[in-house]
Amino acid sequence: MDKRQAVLTGALTVFARDGYARASIDVIAAEAAVSTRTIYNHFQDKAGLFRAVIQDSAARVAAAQLEIIDRYLRRITDLEADLVDFALAWRAPMPDYAEHSALVRQVNAEAGHIPQEAIQAWQETGPLAVRRALADRLAAFAADGLLEVDDPLRAALHFSLLVSGANPSYRGESLTTDEITEAVTTGVHAFLHGYGR
Numbered sequence: 001m002d003k004r005q006a007v008l009t010g011a012l013t014v015f016a017r018d019g020y021a022r023a024s025i026d027v028i029a030a031e032a033a034v035s036t037r038t039i040y041n042h043f044q045d046k047a048g049l050f051r052a053v054i055q056d057s058a059a060r061v062a063a064a065q066l067e068i069i070d071r072y073l074r075r076i077t078d079l080e081a082d083l084v085d086f087a088l089a090w091r092a093p094m095p096d097y098a099e100h101s102a103l104v105r106q107v108n109a110e111a112g113h114i115p116q117e118a119i120q121a122w123q124e125t126g127p128l129a130v131r132r133a134l135a136d137r138l139a140a141f142a143a144d145g146l147l148e149v150d151d152p153l154r155a156a157l158h159f160s161l162l163v164s165g166a167n168p169s170y171r172g173e174s175l176t177t178d179e180i181t182e183a184v185t186t187g188v189h190a191f192l193h194g195y196g197r
Helices: 003-022 025-032 036-043 046-073 079-090 095-113 116-125 127-143 152-166 177-195
Strands: none
Touching: 003 025, 003 036, 003 046, 003 095, 025 036, 025 046, 036 046, 046 079, 046 095, 046 116, 046 127, 079 152, 079 177, 095 116, 116 127, 127 152, 152 177
């Protein structure tokens, strides 16, 4: 692993654990097994490093989510059943990206203390890129006469919000498989009630 990637990996661990405000360049350097000078040579300052970390992490998560969109929504045979299958896969825990999830929780908790450029870069690289891809699929379904969609981006946001009831609650409780399936199924049903033909 080259030094730049070592810094990104170590910084992801530290930012996910400690948050932006509490993370220090010294601790990140120790985690990455590099000198602080190496970090400053590659990223200039903590804000630049954080932006690079969250973009790199978001790009990897987005790639995994885009693959799920492609795998499940490439061809539709039964719209409701296929959307349920997709949503179950899309909302399933992603253990390989647990540090990214922790980083997002830190961002949500500290949004006022994080440079806005970093938050915007994360949104563009991750959530908005995924939403646009989903919007493209929903627009294609509308063109095929399966949905009635005036604004595909808004429809993608509505879909995401409706099926997100499958996520564990903010209190940290986990849902059973049956509860997740019910939440996704009712979310898809509500989406189709609003957008179906």
